[in-house]
Each structure stands twice: as structure tokens, then as C-alpha cells.
Amino acid sequence: xxxxxxxxxxxxxxxxxxxxxxxxxxxxxxxxxxxxxxxxxxxxxxxxxxxxxxxxxxxxxxxxxxxxxxxxxxxxxxxxxxxxxxxxxxxxxxxxxxxxxxxxxxxxxxxxxxxxxxxxxxxxxxxxxxxxxxxxxxxxxxxxxxxxxxxxxxxxxxxxxxxxxxxxxxxxxxxxxxxxxxxxxxxxxxxxxxxxxxxxxxxxxxxxxxxxxxxxxxxxxxxxxxxxxxxxxxxxxxxxxxxxx
Ligand code: PGA
Numbered sequence: 001x002x003x004x005x006x007x008x009x010x011x012x013x014x015x016x017x018x019x020x021x022x023x024x025x026x027x028x029x030x031x032x033x034x035x036x037x038x039x040x041x042x043x044x045x046x047x048x049x050x051x052x053x054x055x056x057x058x059x060x061x062x063x064x065x066x067x068x069x070x071x072x073x074x075x076x077x078x079x080x081x082x083x084x085x086x087x088x089x090x091x092x093x094x095x096x097x098x099x100x101x102x103x104x105x106x107x108x109x110x111x112x113x114x115x116x117x118x119x120x121x122x123x124x125x126x127x128x129x130x131x132x133x134x135x136x137x138x139x140x141x142x143x144x145x146x147x148x149x150x151x152x153x154x155x156x157x158x159x160x161x162x163x164x165x166x167x168x169x170x171x172x173x174x175x176x177x178x179x180x181x182x183x184x185x186x187x188x189x190x191x192x193x194x195x196x197x198x199x200x201x202x203x204x205x206x207x208x209x210x211x212x213x214x215x216x217x218x219x220x221x222x223x224x225x226x227x228x229x230x231x232x233x234x235x236x237x238x239x240x241x242x243x244x245x
Contacts, residue, residue: 002026002029002030002245003030003031004031004218004223004224004225004226004245005031005033005155005202005204005224005225005226006029006031006032006033006225006226006228006241006242007033007034007035007056007084007118007157007204007225007226007227007228007232008032008033008034008088008201008232008238009035009086009089009206009227009228009229009232010035010058010214010232011058011091011229012034012037012112012235013034013037014037014040014222014233014234016039016043016044017036019030019036019040019043019044020043020044020047021235022034022235022238023044023047023048023051023053023154024047024240025235025236025239026051026054026235026242027141027239027242027243028052028053028242029055029242029243029245031054032052032053032054032242033054033056033083033084033226034048034053034054034055034056034060034204034232035056035084035085035086035118035220036055036056036058036196037056037058037154037180038057038072039050039176041055041057041077041080041081041082042080044233045080046105047079047080047082049081051180053147054083054084055081055083055084055085056082056084056085056086056118057077057082057084057085057086057089058085058086058088058089059071059072059085059086059089059092059106060072060073060074060077060085060106060109060110060115061074061106061109062102062105062109063105063109063184064109066075066186067092068225073109073126074109074110074112074115075113077110077113077115077124077212078114078115079178081189081208082115083115083116084115084116084117084118084140084155085101085106085110085115085116085118086118086120086227087106087107087110087118087119087120087121087144088100088103088106088118088120088121088140088144088237089159090117090122090124090164090167091161091164091166093163096137099144099206100139100140100144100151101143102133103119103143103144103195104143104144104146104147105146107144107148108148109146109156111148111150111153112238114153115153116153116154116155117153117154117155118156118157118227119141119144119154119155119156119190120146120157120159120206120227121136121137121140121141121144121155121157121159121163121165121217122136122137122140122158122159122160122161122164122168122207122244123136123137123160123162124161124162125162125167128160128162133160133184134187135203137158137187137188137191138191139192141156141188141191141192141195142195145196145245148196150198151192151198151201154198154201155202155203156188156202156203156204157196157204157205157206158184158185158188158202158203158206159182159205159206159207159227160176161209162185163175163176163207163227164206164207164208165204165207165208165230166227166229168170173208174206174207174208175205175207175208175210175213175217176205177213178216178220179223181205181217181220181222181223182220182222184222185203185205185220185222185223186205188201188221189201189203189222200223202225203222203223203224204223204224204225204226204227205217205223205225205226205227206227206229208229208230209226209227209228209231209241210231210237210241211231211240211241213243214240214241214244214245215228215244217235218244218245225245228241
């Protein structure tokens with residue numbers, strides 16, 4: 001059985017009713033995770049458990065508790081049954097000015113509460129054009145993982161900003177090329193090994209993964225799974241991605 005990790009990132013879409021229907025309709029494999037909006041987490045908790053799907057949040061507060069109006073803490077996520085949480089997604093970095101320091105604090109909060117952080121990193125179009133990809137990734141990794149001691153729970157998602165459907169215009173949205181994904185994942189794994197002596201860190205790919213390209217991407221030995229946005233909103237397309245591993 002494949003141990004590749006597939007995460008659905010619903011972003012700010014669907015409804016509680018649709019989320020429950022989705023769970024009824026999907027045929028999860030080993031490591032299927034759904035990153036749902038905060039308000040769906042509690043109503044989804046029972047049905048995901050029955051189907052052995054893991055529940056993730058899409059964000060968390062960098063603070064522990066207290067007077068932070070509108071925030072949700074890692075402890076609250078744990079309380080509702082979350083096992084994973086996305087951190088530093090490029091939409092949060094770009095639209096909400098999240099920097100590596102905030103992202104690092106969020107990761108510390110999650111680990112303290114025994115929730116696996118999925119740290120999203122990736123270069124933008126201009127950085128790629130100027131051949132700064134490795135520089136950017138190394139910076140995001142070292143700052144994001146500052147003072148982390150237990151790496152066994154940390155998952156990395158490589159999501160080149162230019163390959164995420166949100167940031168592409170036109171109808172023909174494209175993922176990164178398989179050979180580039182393999183090379184970049186290899187680079188990320190080497191950084192984890194050289195800087196933190198972490199062997200076998202899980203590195204997922206995200207950015208326009210869909211039923212058409214999932215097999216070619218997930219077949220790569222450097223790819224430990226996928227973070228799927230747009231194509232995770234319908235159970236039928238998410239099922240076909242899951243079935244390609
Ligand atoms: P996408 O989104 O699959 O729609 O490109 C991926 C992500 O933003 O996590």
C-alpha cells in the first residue's frame with residue numbers, strides 16, 4: 001500500500017452540508033487528509049474519523065491563548081480533532097503578509113500541541129526567472145524551522161507560487177514539470193539532511209495537481225504526496241487523484 005500523503009486544501013469554499021456529502025462520496029486511502037475551513041472542522045470530525053481521514057486546519061494563530069480577537073489556537077484545533085495544519089501557504093504570505101517569523105511561531109504552537117505542521121514554501125515567478133529558487137527555499141526553510149527540535153512531525157509542501165492555480169490566469173493552468181519537481185524536492189531533502197540531520201523528511205508537491213497529471217507527479221520517488229487545491233473541491237476528481245497513487 002502506498003504511503004504517499006494526499007491533502008485536499010478546500011481554501012474558502014464549500015459549506016458544511018457539502019463537506020459532509022464529500023466525505024460520504026470519497027474513497028480515502030491510507031494517508032488522506034482534508035484541510036477544511038475552521039467552521040467545518042467540528043461538524044466533520046465524526047465522519048472523517050469513521051472513514052480514517054485525517055482532519056487539518058488551513059491556518060492557526062501564532063499565539064497560545066488570550067485576547068487575540070478572531071484567532072484560533074493550536075490547542076483549539078487539537079480539541080476538535082485536527083491532526084495536521086497548513087502553515088505559510090502562499091495565499092497567506094501574499095494576501096495577509098505572513099512572514100517567516102510568524103510562520104515559525106505557528107509551527108512551534110502546533111508542535112507543542114502535537115499537531116503536524118505542513119510548511120508551505122515556494123518561489124514566485126520573478127524569483128524563478130532570476131534563478132533564485134534555491135535561495136528562496138533555503139531561506140523559507142531555515143527561518144520557518146528556526147529552533148525546531150522535533151522534525152519527525154514536520155511535513156514540507158513545495159508549492160511554486162507560479163504553479164498554484166490561484167496565481168495563474170487563462171484557462172490552461174499548468175503544474176511544474178516533473179523533472180523540475182524531482183530536482184527541487186531532492187534539494188529540499190538535502191537541506192533537511194545537511195542542516196538538521198533529518199532523514200526522510202516528507203516533501204509534498206502542490207500547484208495545479210489534477211486527475212490528468214497526478215500519476216506522473218506522484219510516481220516520482222522524490223515526491224511523498226500532493227497538496228491539492230482546485231481539484232479537491234469535487235469528490236470525483238479528488239477520488240481519481242487518490243486512486244493514482
Ligand atoms: P491548486 O492549489 O491545486 O488549485 O493549484 C494548491 C494550493 O494552493 O494548495
